[in-house]
Amino acid sequence: MNLFQSITSALDNALAKDPTAVVFGEDVAFGGVFRCTVGLRDKYGKDRVFNTPLCEQGIVGFGIGVAVAGATAIAEIQFADYIFPAFDQIVNEAAKYRYRSGDLFNCGNLTIRAPWGCVGHGALYHSQSPEAFFAHCPGIKIVIPRSPLQAKGLLLSCIEDKNPCIFFEPKILYRAAVEQVPVEPYNIPLSQAEVLQTGSDVTLVAWGTQVHVIKEVAAMAQEKLGVSCEVIDLRTILPWDTETVCKSVAKTGRLLISHEAPLTGGFASEISSTVQEECFLNLEAPISRVCGYDTPFPHIFEPFYIPDKWKCYDALRKMINY
Amino acid sequence: MCCVIAAADTMQAPVNDERDIPSSWEDFPSPVACLPGEISDVRQRYPNQDVESDEIFYKQLAEVSRSFALVLGGDFNFPDVCWKYYAAERQQSQRYLKCVEDNILTQLGAVSEASRVMVASRNYADFASEATFEIKKCDLHRLEEGPSTTAVMTREEGLHYYKTMQTIRRMELKSDQLYKQKIIRGFCHLYDGQEACCVGLEVAIKPTDHVITAYRAHGFTYARGVPVREILAELTGRKGGCVKGKGGSMHMYTKNFYGGNGIVGAQVPLGAGIALACKYFGKNEVCLTLYGDGAANQGQIFETYNMAALWKLPCVFICENNRYGMGTSVERAAASTDYYKRGDFIPGLRVDGMDVLCVREAAKFATEYCRAGKGPILMELQTYRYHGHSMSDPGISYRTREEIQEVRSKSDPITLLKDRMVNTNLASIEELKEIDVAVRKEIEEAAQFATTDPEPPLEELGNHIYFNEPPFEVRGPNQWIKYKSVS
Numbered sequence: 001m002n003l004f005q006s007i008t009s010a011l012d013n014a015l016a017k018d019p020t021a022v023v024f025g026e027d028v029a030f031g032g033v034f035r036c037t038v039g040l041r042d043k044y045g046k047d048r049v050f051n052t053p054l055c056e057q058g059i060v061g062f063g064i065g066v067a068v069a070g071a072t073a074i075a076e077i078q079f080a081d082y083i084f085p086a087f088d089q090i091v092n093e094a095a096k097y098r099y100r101s102g103d104l105f106n107c108g109n110l111t112i113r114a115p116w117g118c119v120g121h122g123a124l125y126h127s128q129s130p131e132a133f134f135a136h137c138p139g140i141k142i143v144i145p146r147s148p149l150q151a152k153g154l155l156l157s158c159i160e161d162k163n164p165c166i167f168f169e170p171k172i173l174y175r176a177a178v179e180q181v182p183v184e185p186y187n188i189p190l191s192q193a194e195v196l197q198t199g200s201d202v203t204l205v206a207w208g209t210q211v212h213v214i215k216e217v218a219a220m221a222q223e224k225l226g227v228s229c230e231v232i233d234l235r236t237i238l239p240w241d242t243e244t245v246c247k248s249v250a251k252t253g254r255l256l257i258s259h260e261a262p263l264t265g266g267f268a269s270e271i272s273s274t275v276q277e278e279c280f281l282n283l284e285a286p287i288s289r290v291c292g293y294d295t296p297f298p299h300i301f302e303p304f305y306i307p308d309k310w311k312c313y314d315a316l317r318k319m320i321n322y
Numbered sequence: 323m324c325c326v327i328a329a330a331d332t333m334q335a336p337v338n339d340e341r342d343i344p345s346s347w348e349d350f351p352s353p354v355a356c357l358p359g360e361i362s363d364v365r366q367r368y369p370n371q372d373v374e375s376d377e378i379f380y381k382q383l384a385e386v387s388r389s390f391a392l393v394l395g396g397d398f399n400f401p402d403v404c405w406k407y408y409a410a411e412r413q414q415s416q417r418y419l420k421c422v423e424d425n426i427l428t429q430l431g432a433v434s435e436a437s438r439v440m441v442a443s444r445n446y447a448d449f450a451s452e453a454t455f456e457i458k459k460c461d462l463h464r465l466e467e468g469p470s471t472t473a474v475m476t477r478e479e480g481l482h483y484y485k486t487m488q489t490i491r492r493m494e495l496k497s498d499q500l501y502k503q504k505i506i507r508g509f510c511h512l513y514d515g516q517e518a519c520c521v522g523l524e525v526a527i528k529p530t531d532h533v534i535t536a537y538r539a540h541g542f543t544y545a546r547g548v549p550v551r552e553i554l555a556e557l558t559g560r561k562g563g564c565v566k567g568k569g570g571s572m573h574m575y576t577k578n579f580y581g582g583n584g585i586v587g588a589q590v591p592l593g594a595g596i597a598l599a600c601k602y603f604g605k606n607e608v609c610l611t612l613y614g615d616g617a618a619n620q621g622q623i624f625e626t627y628n629m630a631a632l633w634k635l636p637c638v639f640i641c642e643n644n645r646y647g648m649g650t651s652v653e654r655a656a657a658s659t660d661y662y663k664r665g666d667f668i669p670g671l672r673v674d675g676m677d678v679l680c681v682r683e684a685a686k687f688a689t690e691y692c693r694a695g696k697g698p699i700l701m702e703l704q705t706y707r708y709h710g711h712s713m714s715d716p717g718i719s720y721r722t723r724e725e726i727q728e729v730r731s732k733s734d735p736i737t738l739l740k741d742r743m744v745n746t747n748l749a750s751i752e753e754l755k756e757i758d759v760a761v762r763k764e765i766e767e768a769a770q771f772a773t774t775d776p777e778p779p780l781e782e783l784g785n786h787i788y789f790n791e792p793p794f795e796v797r798g799p800n801q802w803i804k805y806k807s808v809s
Contacts, residue, residue: 027649030719053619053655054586054647082585085621121508123570125584263797293783293798293805299508299570300559301783 001181004174006148007036007113010155011074013185015044018072021159023049025059025076025113033078034115034174060086060112064094067109067164074159077114080168081125086112087133094164095139108162113155116144116168117209118260118306123299129208129261134166135238135270141165141190142237146211148179153188154235161190170209193241195248199228202254202316205245205271207234210258210307217312227320237267245271246278253284254319258307263291285322288315376414452476453746457680463663463670463700469687473679477748480739483525483678484749485757487517487736490541492765493550494709497540497557501713505773506557510571513541515708518735519642520545522681523610527689532600534580534593535612537572538642538707542612546579550764554772561782562775568782587613587620590639594626597637597698608636608692610685616647618661627665627698634697638688639665641702642675648711649720662702675703676733706733781805 001009015021023037029051031038041049052059059075066073077083083090090112098106118127131142141163145151151169158165196211197218204214211233218229230248234240249255255275257268268289275287290307298305402415410416452474460468475483494514500506513520516538523533524545535542543553548564556563557571564574574582580596583589593611600607617623618641630637641661645652652659662670669691673684681703688699706729710717717726743749784796784805793806 030649051650051654053650054616055619055621057621058619084585123508123584124573126509291798293796295784295787295796295807298568298783300567300777301780304780304783 001148002173002175002178003145003148003151003169004034004036006152006179006181007155007169008038008040009181009183010152010159010185011037011040012043013156014072014074014159015040015048017185018159020071020109021048021074022066022071023074023076024052024063026052026054026078028076032076034169034171036113036169036174037076056082056085057089060089061093063110063112064089064097064107064164067107068097068105070109072109072159073107073111075110075112077112079126079128079171080114080116080130081128083112083114083130090134090140090164090166091137095137097139097164099139106162107164110164111155111158111161111167112165113167113169115171115174117170117172118297118302119172120302122171122297123302124296127260127297127302129168129259131168131237132261132265132267135267137238139164140238142168143190143235144168144170144208144237145235146170146208146233147173147177148181150188150233150235152181153186154190156185157187157190160187165190168208172209188235191236191239191241193235193244194233195230195244196233197229197231199230199252201227201229201252202256202319203230203232203245203248203252204312204316205232205234205255205257206259207237208259210260213307213309214256214258214312216309217316220309220313221316225317225320227316229316234271240271242274242278246275249275249279250282253282254288255283256288256290256312256316256319258290258312260292260306262294263289264294266291285319288319290315373414373417376417448747449477449749450747453742453748455679455742455746457677457683458674460674460680460684461662461672463660463665463672464667465669465671468671469673469683473683475679475742475748477743479525480743480748481753481757483521484736484739484743484754485761486521486524486545487678487739488758488761489550489764490514490517490520490544491736492761493544493553493768494540496554496765496769498709498713500554500558500769500772506571507559508570509537510557510713511538511711512709512713513538513707515729515734516642516644516675516705517541518678518681518738519675519703519705522675522678523640523685526682526685527608527610530578530605531607531689532578532580532593532596532609533612534583534589534596534609536583536586536589536614536617538614539572539574539582542579543574543576543582546576548574548576548579549768551768551771554768555775558772558775559777560772560775561778562771566782567778568786587617587622589613590617590620590623590626591629593639594630594635594637594698597630597635598633600636601634606693608638608689610638610640612640612642614647615641615643615645615652615659615661616650616655618643618664619647619656627668627700630698631665631668634695636692636695637698638685638692639668639698639700641700642705643702644705644707646707646711646720649715651720660702662700665698665700668698668700670700670702672702672704675705676729676735676738678735678739781808784808 011023027033028037029041056077063073063075094107094110117129134142143154143158145154155167158167204218206214215231218231221227221229230252257271259266259268268291272287272289290312292305402410402412454472454474457471457473459471462468491514494512497506497510501510520541533542533546540553552564556565556574559567561567564576572582572584590611590613593609597609600609643661647655662672671684674680684701688701691699708726740754744751784807787807793808796805796807
């Protein structure tokens with residue numbers, strides 16, 4: 001299955017297992033603009049899979065209501081770039097519901113899905129990676145898969161998790177990434193990073209599409225510099241697996257974090273800060289962050305903007321030679 | 323009124339020099355002799371002129387042929403011209419034929435090889451200077467009376483509207499072509515079918531009024547004064563584009579035109595803000611704030627209605643209802659599809675958006691309302707787009723080809739205007755065809771420019787993030803190339 005098919009499979013499993021589950025968003029009825037919901041309406045009926053009008057704030061607010069009342073709400077925001085009208089609802093309502101009601105109420109049944117990340121021709125408003133904005137908000141969980149196999153397991157975990165979750169799907173991988181994915185439901189635990197490749201010299205951390213970039217960089221480093229890299233996919237951004245990352249850095253002494261979002265205030269800064277607190281004496285070189293520039297996501301300049309493998313490789317080399 | 327140009331040797335009256343004007347038609351061979359009217363001027367061409375003199379002559383001919391009826395007598399000493407097939411052997415003769423063609427001099431009378439007389443005439447005085455048209459009445463909400471149901475259009479206005487709409491149509495089709503060739507990338511939302519909206523609005527307002535719209539903006543960008551080549555170059559992302567290639571399809575701007583906005587509905591509060599500034603500066607300007615039927619369901623639109631009405635802002639809200647919000651038909655998206663009533667306490671009118679005159683009259687009415695200080699007003703333009711939502715949308719999965727065809731054949735804005743003009747003799751079909759040819763040429767040249775202009779230099783990546791006095795370095799990937807941000 002490719003990524004969008006694995007998402008469809010996960011939603012199918014969720015709707016089958018949980019009779020209160022509903023899927024809604026803009027254009028989901030016919031299958032969605034990225035085909036993530038193809039066939040679900042026919043299978044589960046139009047009272048469970050339905051379209052909303054064009055109103056993100058309304059979609060999320062509505063989703064919170066559905067979740068609080070006890071049904072499982074799976075809302076789709078058509079592009080992560082459009083999530084900002086709903087920012088207030090997510091941060092002020094969804095994230096704080098349990099806390100402010102003293103656990104009387106909660107909207108843990110809510111999961112918000114949105115296509116995320118650069119896609120080659122998206123320009124300013126179809127390429128953003130807003131995970132850093134939400135990472136600053138206690139009360140929600142943020143999950144970003146790197147592949148179809150991961151996506152299905154993580155999405156099912158999000159849906160079942162008793163906290164409101166935001167699930168960002170790397171849109172460039174919707175068709176491009178293909179894997180063998182089980183048809184039956186399965187879960188991948190949240191807040192656990194995965195070590196894809198063990199190594200002894202440098203730790204590379206990324207999530208979503210960027211994981212594939214750093215895997216390539218690790219191969220390049222091994223071949224050209226004889227450097228052994230440990231590659232970690234963070235998977236859950238909030239709450240993130242500090243233990244795995246810090247243990248790795250304690251072993252290697254060098255850390256490189258990479259993401260497409262702009263450098264300043266990007267999630268790499270949070271990781272960097274925590275790691276230097278925990279592993280200060282283990283560090284052999286300053287922590288490297290290879291990220292997008294502090295500009296809006298450009299249209300024509302995209303190839304120069306994104307942190308590609310060459311930029312990461314260069315940063316890695318400088319760390320080794322520090 | 324008639325000007326005669328003849329070759330010296332076919333006229334019976336002696337015309338040895340240019341000041342000797344024949345007094346009557348009888349001096350000419352038939353069928354020239356039976357023409358009505360007075361002779362006002364005579365020019366002539368002598369045999370065996372050189373190319374330069376010929377060019378001067380053709381220039382005279384072109385100037386003269388613009389203003390009144392023209393009679394050409396004689397073959398102008400081009401004996402090798404075959405008048406039956408409008409062909410000639412020699413280059414100079416071919417040039418003469420081209421001049422005849424360019425000035426659209428049509429043959430009036432019979433051509434006789436033996437007498438080598440040709441009569442041609444074109445009469446601009448035949449066209450009407452203006453005409454009155456009945457236009458559809460607008461549905462009204464909270465208004466006692468609406469815009470007029472008749473509209474007067476002069477010949478010049480008609481030709482201008484036609485040319486503008488045709489330019490937009492061809493520009494959008496060219497963009498479609500360039501997109502399919504992958505010369506334009508990214509997102510491209512085309513406006514063909516909706517031309518009457520932007521042209522009707524633009525001609526009803528002043529250049530000092532303000533316009534803001536969403537992403538289907540190429541038509542407005544042109545109407546607001548950006549040349550086609552800059553629009554196409556912006557689409558292809560070149561530095562000759564109106565925004566230096568950094569904006570692309572959805573972010574085109576020019577004076578008093580605030581784009582070009584990607585996020586649906588986000589431009590509407592901005593429009594109210596611009597209207598507030600208009601009111602504040604007291605220059606009697608208004609702001610046209612446009613959005614689509616999809617955006618009409620966004621929360622911020624209603625927030626804006628409230629603010630605009632509360633503070634009586636000179637804001638004309640315009641909903642371009644093209645029946646589909648991307649792929650969702652209006653019935654499936656909105657609890658009330660009477661978009662002109664959605665402003666509730668704001669008066670509204672529903673306008674036929676395929677008729678440029680209807681749009682113009684309604685816009686005049688609406689802007690007058692705002693300028694009188696009565697507060698905001700809402701216009702719903704019922705229109706249609708032929709293309710899908712964007713270039714990635716074939717446009718037929720949520721509507722039938724028959725529907726598109728029906729609109730194209732019955733309500734196409736350009737065809738409607740053309741028919742009106744031809745039927746009331748404001749213009750001829752040939753004249754409009756001429757305009758089509760000229761427009762095509764302009765678009766081709768613009769496309770050529772757009773494909774060959776260089777891309778913006780890499781230094782632009784960091785520019786114009788902030789306004790800052792000394793340029794600062796843009797933070798980016800660790801110690802890689804740093805870009806300066808200049809502003």
